Amino acid sequence: MYTKLELLRAKLVKLSEGQGCSQTYRRTLLKLLHKALPFDAACCTTVDPESLLSTGSVTDEEVELMHDGLFESDYLRADYIPYHQLVKAVDPTASLSAATEGKLTRSARFRNVLSPAGFTDELRAALMYKGACWGYLTLYRRFGQPLFTEEERVFLSSLVPVIALRLRQSSFAMPEKVETEPETEIGILVLDERLRILSINGIAERWLARLREWENIERVTLPRPVRTSCFRALSPSPVALSPSPVASSPAKSCVHLPGYPYLAIRASQLTGPADSTQLAVTFEPAGPADTLRFMAEACELSAREKQILHALIKGMSTKALAQSLHISAYTVQDHIKSIFLKTGVTSRGELIWRLFSRFGAG
Secondary structure (H helix, E strand, C coil): CCCHHHHHHHHHHHHHCCCCCCCHHHHHHHHHHHHHCCCCCEEEECCCCCCCCEEEEEEEEHHHHHHHHHHHHHCCCCCCCCHHCCCCCCCEEEHHHHHCCHHHHCCCCHHHHCCCHHEEEEEEEEECCCCCEEEEEEEEEECCCCCCCCHHHHHHHHHHHHHHHHHHHCCCCCCCCCCCCCCCCCCCEEEEEEEEEEEECCHHHHHHHHHHHHHHHCCCCCCHHHHHHHHHCCCCCCCCCCCCHHCCCCHHHHCCCCCCCCCEEEEEEEHHHHHHHHEEEEECCCCHHHHHHHHHCCCCCCCCCCCHHHHHCCCCCCHHHHHCCCCCHHHHHHHHHHHHHEEEEEEEEHHHHHHHHHHHCC
């Protein structure tokens, strides 16, 4: 006889096996997850697995109101269970109450962000699949509600791989088409250290509008991928709070908006008047290196196949490939056949065409 929790888990697994829009999936996921793990607010964010910066969130209004405080806590302050630690943990889930041994006031995030907003506990999950992180999931409970239990944490932990795989598939799905006239110039946005817009060009305005529509946020709100890139740019360098390799990664996230090439958002610090801090944010189509990464992820290429894909793009012959990798030409041919099968092409020329036409590289 299945328990209610087991039935809900089966439904969540089945949901994650489907296809379609990542935003729709995450909204449905949170509704179904609420039946198994009651919570008062939630946020499910996809991330660029290379930089661990947001590529878009599905969240509640209450969370959005404290999002900047949460970003500041994770990127600029030392506190309990930051996501960069969960990414490296054996089990990538944790509750704030357990991490603080029930003494929540030990956490600056609790004192300065959660408690003023009326929340007591949070349950976090870094959504990991095969060693890479594809998103973050955070559940919140208000004062008066029970703290998250170990049983609930274990339940969420059991779902991490299937949720992560679904986000991976949707975040790096092969684009069916891109706009016939994509932006060709760079969008430029200048902000002060409080992320207030100082100046902006028309291209950046258009990208901000598209990102706001994608995240379903108001015109006055800065899209989350932009904010997380800015907070990364503002974080100390090297980041003393994190020994993770992510700490030294660029303040860049690559976002896939339906109908457009992959968008690279980069933030960097500027020195403004009177030594004030300013931030420059640029928007432009992702370059060839990131495009290759997306295609490899979308088609689930092996490490060796990724090596060979990079070499094929450079125009290397089978013989040259075999010599550089110290393998036989027959083995190279077998790898190339596997790449063709996974990418749905039959020749090198078609492979290059698919890369540049459907992923918008160039």
